[in-house]
Amino acid sequence: MKNLLIISPYFPPVNAADMQRVRMSLPYFASNGWNVEVVMVDEQYTDIQIDPLLLQSISSDIKIHKVKALNKRWTSKLGLGSIALRSLWFYWHKVNRLLKDGKFDLIYFSTTQFPVCILGAYWKKKFGIPYVIDMQDPWHSDYYQDKPRTQQPSKYWFSYRLNKYLEPIAIKNADGLISVSEGYIDDLKNRYSVIKNIPSAVITFGAFEPDLSIARENQTRFVSLLDARFINIVYTGRGGADMHQAIIPVFEALKKGLSDRENTFYSRLKFYFIGTSYAPAGEGKPSILPLAQQYGIADHVVEITDRISYYHTLLTLQQANGLFIPGSDNPQYTASKIYPYLLTQKPLLAVFNKKSSAIPILREYGVKHVYDYESVTGININDFFSELNTNNSESPLYNQEAIKKYSAQQMTVNQCLFFNQVLNRELKVKNKDSKY
CATH class of the missing domain: 3.40.50.2000 (Glycogen Phosphorylase B;)
Incomplete structure (x- = not known):
């Protein structure tokens, strides 16, 4: 069995759309050769709606680690309301301990709270563990640049510039990309030639009966x-x-x-x-x-x-x-x-x-x-x-x-096959480097 560490800032009982892929995949990872642990932000630090019923779909044997975050009442005064930015230091501290004390083969960022993904580059350099990013949405995008201000997200000026700076830190060092859209992957590979040959896969969310x-x-x-x-x-x-x-x-x-x-x-x-x-x-x-x-x-x-x-x-x-x-x-x-x-x-x-x-x-x-x-x-x-x-x-x-093809179970099979592909590529690169 291989060990997967999943980074998902929003996670049940928080009712956020970007945690659904992981939540629906959890019952099927073990049967596909992967033990998983999840690191989330403690729900008391989020302002997203809580839905305790979501916990009924998660097995009690899944190990969940919770991290703190800075209080939004204070950070929002500085324009930093994002849960990713507020939890960044706590993630760094907690996962450092997990990676030092345990054996993980791969880190999987499955979230639209993208700034936390920059830690992947640090953990890869410090611990030698590869990481995969799940691009459920675009991170840095020009989509709203020509839109009127009324149609732009709040604090767009700041987030646009922050994303433009942070995205290359995480993406250029990634070992694999999963996305719900081929277009998201194409944009990133065109933007960063260094990742042109890393493994990538389009895997949609699945139906979870x-x-x-x-x-x-x-x-x-x-x-x-x-x-x-x-x-x-x-x-x-x-x-x-x-x-x-x-x-x-x-x-x-x-x-x-x-x-x-x-x-x-x-x-x-x-x-x-x-x-x-x-x-x-x-x-x-x-x-x-x-x-x-x-x-x-x-x-x-x-x-x-x-x-x-x-x-x-x-x-x-x-x-x-x-x-x-x-x-x-x-x-x-x-x-x-x-x-x-x-x-x-x-x-x-x-x-x-x-x-x-x-x-x-x-x-x-x-x-x-x-x-x-x-x-x-x-x-x-x-x-x-x-x-x-x-x-x-x-x-x-x-x-x-089609029902079977797009089930959450089959989508988990696809994820695990992709994880194996990433690790096999890493092994080949290491073996090649060792010859020189």
Whole structure:
């Protein structure tokens, strides 16, 4: 058995999207030849929503180490609110001890809190342990450079320059890259020629069936957010102006349908956009409802900016009559959230950038209504609406081979094969160097 040390600042019971890959992989690492330990930031130092039910999916025999972080109330005054920056020194101290006292073959950074990844270069130099970075999102990116300030993330000026400085420290010394998007890897290898030949792999998030059982077993804990008088179509996840191009064709079709006074079906449709802001509860600004207001359909659109817990999300998806996934105008956006939607086996409408990798995956599953926002038509969207009207209780039949291929279990197999590839390459390099 080989030993893997996973660095994941956000981890259960914290309800953060970037820990889901590790959480869903934990049950399967050992059967693929890897013992794992996780180093997380103690949840008391985070300001992300806590979901204790997430702990039910984690075996008690997994060793979890917790580190502290600087108090955000003080560091935010200096513009340092990131959990990665606030925990950096504590990670350095804790992992130094772990690497000194224990035998680890590989370090795996699986997080979007990227600044912590710079420690990989230090640990590699000090202890000779290779490391892999999981690029779930871009780290340093020019995407927002030409966007208006209202569309840029908070403190963008500072984070852009910090990321530009930190990214090469971590990436140039990495021994392998995993990503949810081929585009992310291509960008990095084009930017840093020194990593051109290191192992890399595109591995999406997987579908984790046990989560549905946990959600159903605890459904009495949650209040329904949907109005039973309507045909409810649900999207849960972040919003933003970058998704407007995918949403506009749907709103246009809904507006046209509502204008037909003789067809009362459209008046029964209601869209829900839930958890659209990363801001603290009660402080999020709507990014979808203003678009609905422009189209005069605000009575049929509900936007809840506050995030809800992961299992509340799963239950809400199961309670819906239909599901909608709008993609970003960024072609590299993959929407790893597609797998919980697929697990519910509800009628699904997805509209993405035509270059998004989500489109072929959804089509491979057998999802009928998958489009890109440049070519989707009102007829396409009305076909989806019509199916909700005539086959409201009928579940889609998905390709069983695709279900297996994109399961969390298979995604873990892919990760472990990749880890083995990284170690084999390191061994060859060391053997080659020893000859000289």
